[in-house]
Amino acid sequence: MMLAMLRISPDDLPEIAFESHLKFIRDTQQLLLDEINFIM
Amino acid sequence: MQKKLFCPYCGLRLSEKFYENRKRLFCSHCNDPIYENPVPATCLVVTDGKGRVLLVQRSVDPKKGLWCLPGGFIELGESPESAALRELYEETGLTGQIHKLLGVMTNPSQLYDSVLLVGYWIKMYSGNLIAGDDACDAAYFPRRPAGDRL
Numbered sequence: 001m002m003l004a005m006l007r008i009s010p011d012d013l014p015e016i017a018f019e020s021h022l023k024f025i026r027d028t029q030q031l032l033l034d035e036i037n038f039i040m
Numbered sequence: 041m042q043k044k045l046f047c048p049y050c051g052l053r054l055s056e057k058f059y060e061n062r063k064r065l066f067c068s069h070c071n072d073p074i075y076e077n078p079v080p081a082t083c084l085v086v087t088d089g090k091g092r093v094l095l096v097q098r099s100v101d102p103k104k105g106l107w108c109l110p111g112g113f114i115e116l117g118e119s120p121e122s123a124a125l126r127e128l129y130e131e132t133g134l135t136g137q138i139h140k141l142l143g144v145m146t147n148p149s150q151l152y153d154s155v156l157l158v159g160y161w162i163k164m165y166s167g168n169l170i171a172g173d174d175a176c177d178a179a180y181f182p183r184r185p186a187g188d189r190l
Contacts, residue, residue: 013095017102
């Protein structure tokens with residue numbers, strides 16, 4: 001459990017167990033970009 | 041998923057019948073079809089201020105050892121939002137606020153045949169990151185897979 005608290009961010013996204021979860025991550029990436037574009 | 045063999049109401053053996061435009065399990069004694077539905081579940085994309093996403097490592101099958109978003113099944117009497125936040129706390133020790141509904145989709149499942157997955161985005165949260173419940177580890181990762189341009 002302490003490992004999780006001390007873990008340094010890895011370089012890459014690991015293999016994701018479920019394709020649907022990966023889709024939600026990608027959707028969020030796009031939403032973040034949209035929010036940045038909206039602010040700018 | 042193991043196929044239902046017996047009626048959950050009368051206990052007699054089920055058959056298959058074309059009913060209401062599709063083949064369904066049917067109880068001849070009750071004279072009713074057995075409607076089968078996706079199991080509702082939630083998942084959460086938790087993003088931090090450094091452009092990373094929170095993942096948990098699964099300690100149970102299916103896909104034991106792989107990483108996924110925190111989340112889990114909605115229990116009776118729970119709203120999707122409260123189920124999502126409960127699962128977040130159980131698996132990561134974090135208390136969060138839902139920022140946005142990301143979407144709803146159905147997915148095939150080895151165990152449950154079909155899962156109705158409700159995805160939420162969380163940007164505001166607090167607490168110490170500690171893996172628990174079905175998760176054996178939890179960590180923040182970059183959002184992009186290696187070589188992925190989006």
